[in-house]
Amino acid sequence: MHLENIVLDAVDPAALGRFWDAALGLEPLGDEPGGHESRLRVPGGPTLDLCLQRVPEPPSEPLRLHLDLAGGDDPEAVVRRLVDLGARPLDIGQGPDVPWTVLADPEGNPFCVIGPRTRHAGAGPLGEIPLDSADPEVDLRFWSALTGWQRWTGPGSEGEWLLRHPSGRGPLLSFCPEPAAKQGKNRMHLDVRLETGDDPVEVGARVLELGGSRFEHDWGELPWSCWRDPSGNELCLLPARSL
Template sequence: MALRPVQVNIKAFDGPAVGRFWAEALGWSAYSPGVTTYAGPAGGLVWPDPVGVGIDVVPVPEARTATKNRVHLDLATRSAAHQAELVAHLEALGARHVDVGQGEVPWVVLADPEGNEFCVLEPREVYGDTGPIAAVVVDCVDPRAMARFWGTATDWTLHEVTDDQAVLRSAEGVGPYLEFLRTPDVKSVPDRVHLDLLPYPGDDRAAEVARLHTLGATDLDLGQGDVPWTCLSDPEGHEFCVLSPS
């Protein structure tokens, strides 16, 4: 039994517009299989057995508040020139520069059209083969505890764990990293961005959810009603969903 991260879920007041932004930002295509807008590599949807991590933008009636998201994306670049070109491209799509207290750093902090923060990194060799998304980054209080939970909850490989960060990646060594970075503040409000996990074909969602409960996950009621996925929180309160495998 195992779960794999398959998409970053972003809530948006204008879901189609935000979905198109991310598709164009990453050089991907946007699909609308239902009420959501899915951004993924060209070639069509890959459900029910995706091979990478996409972005699913879900329309919600509430606009984003000023509270900083505790989950964000880091985008990879190949050179200083590529970083500058990508930033300019993103600005043309509607991204804006934001100050989250980063100070003088070699990466650029931007926000999508609805204010969701993300970073355009300077070239780093470690992200040379990730594709456009270098990492999904999660603020946390205890990276070691997050490594224990997420390293057991998923089938991703733990690459590094210290008091300051924990780093995981697909066992196949493809796609983005999942990074937990220590921050002094604790989670206090629901996030606009979270991960969706998927069982492998033939595995049972209910059994996976029961396993996650034993690891410290708790049930989460967001008013979702009767849906074919299960909303949970990890031990620090980060929301995530377990999708149906079919």
């Protein structure tokens, strides 16, 4: 299995997709009536797709999964470029002294531009994918088992719960103690792709063994299965691709 998609709800997937394509230098894969998909390629590291799926109205619940963009040596220039693309400054109570800038994308989704961090070396434009967690250690083990990503113990990892692609390149998946219990469905979630030979029944049993649960929905029959991690964050298990 491997981590394949970052999925974000969007009222206008094509328009929001154009923003994120420009913000992260993504390779557009195309628009459909219900969505937009783009690809992030990290040389020598993972390939991740950003998938925007249409929803009727902007969600209002706090964002438990968000994106931290690597600001490099000149994060202020990165912020200016993103504002020119349609982002706006956002106050979520972060205060004036934090080493990052909080912005909202054109549909109001919060994200951050982070100043220089040693742990973001080799990450590319997307430095980190922070996920709110009721128990970071439990969630780290859960996601490592599903994705094959490994605990990151390199520079800048002290005292934090971090996973990274086995190549040691690309964004970090970080687990942050949640500020409040989860409410409602996440507007951003992760998709894991099964590999040829993976038994979906065995994988589902493994999810439950690791502390996850089934996500019951009323969306009808889907070609993938929907689950929650131990903290209640939604994820999808996609079937193996046909040969």
